[in-house]
Amino acid sequence: MYRCAKCNEPIRNMSPIGLQCDKCGSRIFVKERPNVKKILKSD
Incomplete structure (x- = not known):
């Protein structure tokens, strides 16, 4: 899922040519990332 960086509107129609906010x-555009905390073990 992508959002417009200017108006924060979600992008609905993903066309490979001429991608533009409606x-x-x-x-x-900004790709939304899940808000998940990751824990890594170090050796």
């Missing part, structure tokens, strides 16, 4: 027309 609301504001921006072409800069």
Whole structure:
């Protein structure tokens, strides 16, 4: 899932050509990451 970096609107239609925000027309997007804490063991 991607969000527009300018207006924070979720991107619904993922077309490989001409990807653009429907609301504001921006072409800069941020991929949403799950808010999960990872624990790593060190040796």
